[in-house]
Amino acid sequence: xxxSNFTRRGLLKTGAVSGAGLALPTIFTSAxxxxxxxxxxxxxxxxxxxxxxxxxxxxxxxxxxxQELAVEHLNGMGDGGMLNTFSSQALEGNGIxxxxxxxxxxxxxxxxxAARASAxxxxxxxxxxxxxxxxxxxxxxxxxxxxxxxxxxxxAGLTHSNDTTGKDRKxxxxxxxxxxxxxxxxxxxVLKNAYGTxxxxxxxxxxxxxxxxxxxxxxxxxxxxxxxxxxxxxxPVGAGDFSSYITPVLNSGADVLILNHYGGDxxxxxxxxVQFGLRDAQANGKDFEIVVPLYSELxxxxxxxxxxxxxxxxxxxxxxSDAGTQAFVKSFGEKYGRPxxxxxxxxxxxxxxxxxxxxxxxxxxPCAVAEALEGFEFDxxxxxxxxxxxxxxxxxxxxxxxxxxxxxxxEYDTLEIVEQTPVEQVMYEPNxxxxxxxxxxxxxxxxxx
Amino acid sequence: xxxxxxxxxxxxxxxxxxxxxxxxxxxLQPFPEGSSLAQxxxxxxxxxxxxxxxxxxxxxxxxxxGLTGYLSFGHAAFLxxxxxxxxxxxxxxxxxxxxxxxxxxxxxxxxALLIGFISLRRSGIYFSILTLAFAQMSYNLxxxxxxxxxxxxxxxxxxxxxxxxxxxxxAPNSPHFFGxxxxxxxxLNLGGWEFTFNNGYYFCxxxxxxxxxxxxxxxxxxxxxxxxxxxxxQTRLNYTGLNARPYTLAAFVISGMYAGLAGALMASMxxxxxxxxxxxxxxxxxxxxxxxxxxxxxxxxxxxxxxxKYFENIFSKINDQVLHGWFAxxxxxxxxxxxxxxxxxxxxxxxxxxxxxxxxxxxxxxGGLVEGGQRIAxxxxxxxxxxxxxxxxxxxxx
Numbered sequence: 001x002x003x004s005n006f007t008r009r010g011l012l013k014t015g016a017v018s019g020a021g022l023a024l025p026t027i028f029t030s031a032x033x034x035x036x037x038x039x040x041x042x043x044x045x046x047x048x049x050x051x052x053x054x055x056x057x058x059x060x061x062x063x064x065x066x067q068e069l070a071v072e073h074l075n076g077m078g079d080g081g082m083l084n085t086f087s088s089q090a091l092e093g094n095g096i097x098x099x100x101x102x103x104x105x106x107x108x109x110x111x112x113x114a115a116r117a118s119a120x121x122x123x124x125x126x127x128x129x130x131x132x133x134x135x136x137x138x139x140x141x142x143x144x145x146x147x148x149x150x151x152x153x154x155x156a157g158l159t160h161s162n163d164t165t166g167k168d169r170k171x172x173x174x175x176x177x178x179x180x181x182x183x184x185x186x187x188x189x190v191l192k193n194a195y196g197t198x199x200x201x202x203x204x205x206x207x208x209x210x211x212x213x214x215x216x217x218x219x220x221x222x223x224x225x226x227x228x229x230x231x232x233x234x235x236p237v238g239a240g241d242f243s244s245y246i247t248p249v250l251n252s253g254a255d256v257l258i259l260n261h262y263g264g265d266x267x268x269x270x271x272x273x274v275q276f277g278l279r280d281a282q283a284n285g286k287d288f289e290i291v292v293p294l295y296s297e298l299x300x301x302x303x304x305x306x307x308x309x310x311x312x313x314x315x316x317x318x319x320x321s322d323a324g325t326q327a328f329v330k331s332f333g334e335k336y337g338r339p340x341x342x343x344x345x346x347x348x349x350x351x352x353x354x355x356x357x358x359x360x361x362x363x364x365x366p367c368a369v370a371e372a373l374e375g376f377e378f379d380x381x382x383x384x385x386x387x388x389x390x391x392x393x394x395x396x397x398x399x400x401x402x403x404x405x406x407x408x409x410x411e412y413d414t415l416e417i418v419e420q421t422p423v424e425q426v427m428y429e430p431n432x433x434x435x436x437x438x439x440x441x442x443x444x445x446x447x448x449x
Numbered sequence: 450x451x452x453x454x455x456x457x458x459x460x461x462x463x464x465x466x467x468x469x470x471x472x473x474x475x476x477l478q479p480f481p482e483g484s485s486l487a488q489x490x491x492x493x494x495x496x497x498x499x500x501x502x503x504x505x506x507x508x509x510x511x512x513x514x515g516l517t518g519y520l521s522f523g524h525a526a527f528l529x530x531x532x533x534x535x536x537x538x539x540x541x542x543x544x545x546x547x548x549x550x551x552x553x554x555x556x557x558x559x560x561a562l563l564i565g566f567i568s569l570r571r572s573g574i575y576f577s578i579l580t581l582a583f584a585q586m587s588y589n590l591x592x593x594x595x596x597x598x599x600x601x602x603x604x605x606x607x608x609x610x611x612x613x614x615x616x617x618x619x620a621p622n623s624p625h626f627f628g629x630x631x632x633x634x635x636x637l638n639l640g641g642w643e644f645t646f647n648n649g650y651y652f653c654x655x656x657x658x659x660x661x662x663x664x665x666x667x668x669x670x671x672x673x674x675x676x677x678x679x680x681x682x683q684t685r686l687n688y689t690g691l692n693a694r695p696y697t698l699a700a701f702v703i704s705g706m707y708a709g710l711a712g713a714l715m716a717s718m719x720x721x722x723x724x725x726x727x728x729x730x731x732x733x734x735x736x737x738x739x740x741x742x743x744x745x746x747x748x749x750x751x752x753x754x755x756x757x758k759y760f761e762n763i764f765s766k767i768n769d770q771v772l773h774g775w776f777a778x779x780x781x782x783x784x785x786x787x788x789x790x791x792x793x794x795x796x797x798x799x800x801x802x803x804x805x806x807x808x809x810x811x812x813x814x815x816g817g818l819v820e821g822g823q824r825i826a827x828x829x830x831x832x833x834x835x836x837x838x839x840x841x842x843x844x845x846x847x
Contacts, residue, residue: 052765052796052797053797053800057797068770103770104766105766105768105770105796106765106766107765107796107797107799111723111725111728112602112603112604112721112723112725113723113725113726114725114761116719116721117495117499117761117762118762118765118766120494120495120719121493121495121496121762121766124493124494124495124645125490125493125496137602137603138601138602138603138604138723141603141604142603142604142606142721142723145606145721146719146721149623149632149720150632163603168603207592207593208592208593208601208602209596209601209602209603210602234593236589236593237592237602439610441609443609
């Protein structure tokens with residue numbers, strides 16, 4: 001039924017036209033800049049890619065507040081915040097290398113695909129030289145990979161999985177936040193002092209990459225202090241109802257429940273565990289205890305009363321007393337009327353660190369910036385002396401062990417600092433088996449040229 | 450003018466579609482760089498690629514939903530399967546996209562055959578629920594259980610220590626089509642305008658035109674007519690002694706292969722496959738695209754896909770900062786009021802705007818955007834014919 005009417009003349013015509021069409025793009029100017037998105041005018045644009053909708057939206061919005069504040073401080077507005085306490089005094093409050101800092105924002109929706117789409121539009125449309133953000137390890141790893149391919153710098157925000165600077169580490173990606181291994185290493189001795197060496201632990205673990213790496217880390221460090229692991233049950237992400245997972249815990253012979261959950265899942269599982277009377281129960285002749293390895297202020301607020309006396313770890317807390325923390329809390333509080341969360345802190349610091357590295361390198365070229373960040377030692381940004389390790393682009397600094405406060409006075413001090421675990425205790429080798437072993441490599445730095 | 454077995458009208462239609470697709474980088478960049486309206490430009494590679502890819506996805510979905518009326522809520526599963534196939538081919542063979550795309554079409558076809566064989570035993574809401582269940586199952590498998598195969602939440606990606614046996618020494622280190630690297634573009638600066646012509650977009654666009662032509666042929670074929678008969682009245686069709694299931698199954702498999710192809714192209718543009726590509730929201734999105742544009746029409750789903758992707762990528766990026774820039778000329782009180790109101794419709798609240806528009810379209814234009822276009826065209830034609838009529842009446846009197 002099909003009727004074809006090709007003629008020689010038609011064919012020649014079509015050939016000529018399509019030939020011209022194919023040749024056309026070659027006359028266009030192709031990008032002549034030395035590296036991806038080289039800023040040529042009087043401004044430079046940074047991309048802030050955070051979850052504004054979805055389960056981690058609260059964390060994302062707090063990150064965005066801190067990023068806006070960082071841009072203000074870089075441009076010399078406001079009181080300068082941590083620029084005054086930062087050990088490197090390269091930044092002068094006149095933008096970055098004299099260029100005024102602008103920013104664009106995007107919504108990751110806590111989905112790798114959406115995050116990459118939004119990051120791509122920042123790179124292709126808005127011409128950003130750096131992307132900062134991410135509030136979930138899956139998203140951070142996906143965006144880090146994208147920045148590596150595109151040839152710009154990725155400054156990770158809240159991402160706690162070992163993989164981000166472990167098996168998925170990238171030459172263009174940097175992480176200031178701590179990780180599952182550090183949580184385990186910091187919590188181990190504290191748990192030993194508080195609960196003794198003869199304990200039996202039961203793990204409930206969010207069934208995805210972050211949950212597994214954290215569970216692995218915590219199990220290793222609790223077994224190192226003599227604890228026994230009774231069971232590890234994987235729970236689906238966003239389950240909402242954890243009662244069927246919590247019921248068997250009491251009769252399992254365990255006397256500690258470790259919740260490897262985050263965000264809304266952690267709020268629900270902890271609340272239900274407390275409602276089931278686990279905290280008042282006795283097992284093996286000891287008080288039953290609950291541990292939440294990764295804490296955040298926003299989760300603590302969600303769980304309310306239930307977190308009293310529960311141990312966990314954090315990257316930073318606004319209640320620290322060093323000069324950097326105080327300067328940051330002051331300017332954040334003045335602008336937004338509340339103390340910053342630890343995810344806000346890490347994003348603020350990452351933005352300053354990037355700007356500082358560009359200034360010290362004297363160039364926006366991502367490879368020059370990466371070189372300036374590698375092995376960089378600094379202080380005055382709230383965590384004490386810190387090292388950006390060259391081998392895996394992970395920051396090494398003290399880790400905070402936290403506990404739910406017994407008598408909180410406001411809604412912001414529901415957590416109290418138990419101990420500042422010194423950095424030596426949470427150090428590990430770059431080729432540690434939990435971090436991809438010898439196979440993990442940063443690859444080559446990519447500047448997109 | 451007749452071409453490739455199409456009628457005059459369809460040939461013209463196809464040529465218009467081809468022209469629009471090839472000129473997209475210019476059409477979507479109507480505002481000069483640096484102007485305050487440049488925010489609304491959509492002519493950057495990633496978004497244009499998405500237009501073409503989701504257009505393909507929606508065209509395929511329309512073959513099932515638009516023609517047979519079977520509403521599948523699980524098409525995202527095929528999208529995900531397509532992406533995973535391509536990334537595995539990258540890992541095993543190399544960065545040429547061709548083996549991956551072929552494998553993706555085959556695998557998603559087989560997967561659709563399996564799901565369709567089971568789900569098509571029921572129709573209506575039961576069919577929708579069955580497909581939804583299968584897709585959600587695939588998502589959960591990909592997210593955690595099958596992590597060795599899918600790399601779970603992080604998403605499947607290529608590592609430097611992967612085999613890549615067919616990769617030559619000088620081969621590009623990112624997806625390419627026989628040496629044409631997908632993420633390379635040439636730029637054209639004309640006055641204040643900057644146009645980006647991206648290899649990846651043109652690759653997607655040419656594939657989209659091919660599959661659009663295929664869908665046009667299906668719509669006009671006896672097979673397409675049979676599918677329409679199923680939608681109109683399946684019971685009557687059964688009484689005439691026809692077994693409808695082979696036809697619906699064929700339509701299901703074809704549209705599954707379209708979805709697999711779309712997924713494959715997504716991974717061809719961006720070498721990563723994430724599990725949330727298979728989530729039910731992704732399946733729902735293609736349903737929205739098809740209904741918004743106009744189910745059962747050829748052009749509708751493509752328009753719907755473009756519309757939703759535009760909102761997702763452009764409106765979600767308008768933050769308060771940008772609004773302040775636009776309304777800075779107004780007096781302070783008024784400025785803050787306007788920004789306070791628009792705050793609920795842009796940035797993180799883009800879903801709300803999209804939802805409102807979707808409601809408006811469904812209520813006032815049940816046939817989707819295509820119906821809107823037709824109404825406008827008819828209004829023009831009516832006015833024109835009225836003018837003609839007036840002239841016709843007056844002339845004899847002269």
